[in-house]
Amino acid sequence: MAIAFTEDDLGGNIINLPRRLERSLIEIGGTLPAWDVNGSFLAAHTTEQYHIAMNSVPQFRETRSRLRDVLESEGGGFAVVRLGNVTEALGAGEQFRRLATALLCEVAVPFQPFRRWPLWKEIGTNLNARPGLSTGVGYNAFHIDLVNATLPADYSTLLCVRPDPLGAGASILSNAREAVSRLTPQSRTALADVAFRYGSFFDLSDVGEEYAPFPILDGEPEARGFVRFTAKMLTEAVGLDERHAQAASELADQLVAGQLFYTLRRGDMLIINQHRWVHGREPLGDGQEDVAPEDRRLLLQLFLRSTGAVSAPAAA
Ligand SMILES: O=C(O)CCC(=O)C(=O)O
Numbered sequence: 001m002a003i004a005f006t007e008d009d010l011g012g013n014i015i016n017l018p019r020r021l022e023r024s025l026i027e028i029g030g031t032l033p034a035w036d037v038n039g040s041f042l043a044a045h046t047t048e049q050y051h052i053a054m055n056s057v058p059q060f061r062e063t064r065s066r067l068r069d070v071l072e073s074e075g076g077g078f079a080v081v082r083l084g085n086v087t088e089a090l091g092a093g094e095q096f097r098r099l100a101t102a103l104l105c106e107v108a109v110p111f112q113p114f115r116r117w118p119l120w121k122e123i124g125t126n127l128n129a130r131p132g133l134s135t136g137v138g139y140n141a142f143h144i145d146l147v148n149a150t151l152p153a154d155y156s157t158l159l160c161v162r163p164d165p166l167g168a169g170a171s172i173l174s175n176a177r178e179a180v181s182r183l184t185p186q187s188r189t190a191l192a193d194v195a196f197r198y199g200s201f202f203d204l205s206d207v208g209e210e211y212a213p214f215p216i217l218d219g220e221p222e223a224r225g226f227v228r229f230t231a232k233m234l235t236e237a238v239g240l241d242e243r244h245a246q247a248a249s250e251l252a253d254q255l256v257a258g259q260l261f262y263t264l265r266r267g268d269m270l271i272i273n274q275h276r277w278v279h280g281r282e283p284l285g286d287g288q289e290d291v292a293p294e295d296r297r298l299l300l301q302l303f304l305r306s307t308g309a310v311s312a313p314a315a316a
């Protein structure tokens with residue numbers, strides 16, 4: 001049963017904007033130009049234009065330092081920026097998306113690894129999709145996005161346009177580094193083997209190469225490496241032998257033992273540092289058939305690449 005954590009429980013990870021800053025962002029949102037992309041990355045001239053606009057807001061600097069700190073500091077690794085009032089004023093269309101993109105440019109570079117989807121990829125609610133998939137209505141187990149790429153996105157962002165009107169679908173988050181530290185040395189040794197697989201890989205850009213099989217623990221420092229994990233590999237037949245399946249399942253248990261819940265509200269932007277935290281989703285509320293499709297939960301997803309991104313490990 002999901003506990004809805006209050007802002008006090010998640011404390012430092014929730015970033016509320018001062019009213020004056022909200023007002024300035026609403027003004028700026030109306031003036032930001034459309035973005036251009038260069039290959040799969042936001043074009044340099046766009047990031048520069050957005051950067052100038054954001055820096056013209058004196059109150060923004062404090063919020064930016066706090067955001068960077070929450071995403072990078074010891075024990076940190078995810079943030080919820082509360083943009084509800086900004087969405088209220090700008091709507092959830094182009095102006096709001098530009099503003100959210102400009103905010104994210106202050107963290108890292110927005111990019112579009114899936115060539116066939118727009119920069120902000122819609123994650124709607126599809127009653128016919130497999131329940132555990134991103135647009136499904138079921139439990140979406142702990143994972144990092146782009147797990148089978150040698151260079152997954154450094155950050156994954158989920159922006160809530162419409163929460164589940166049935167009140168469910170909380171985001172789940174867990175500190176993967178801490179979960180790993182609670183495992184036995186034997187399990188950690190097994191997780192460092194190049195023995196795990198998940199998913200298909202096609203039509204992707206700037207995420208390195210397909211990594212199959214991959215190690216869950218890559219032995220890299222936290223800033224560079226990943227806990228390359230998806231609990232979905234445990235429920236889908238991927239030919240794991242017993243020792244590796246056991247170690248992966250112990251990690252999944254530890255992730256659940258340390259999990260946090262947060263139900264995104266309209267305008268909430270969840271940013272996850274994928275080097276440290278895994279994420280997922282609780283099931284949506286029962287009875288989605290009775291909710292009009294245009295009222296069902298809708299998120300927008302965007303990926304970020306840290307500047308000075310490191311080179312990808314060579315896939316075996
Ligand atoms: O629906 C959600 O809240 C999460 C979706 C997700 O993690 C994904 O699509 O990768």
Ligand SMILES: [Fe+2]
Nearest residue numbers: 143144145279
């Ligand atoms: Fe995800």
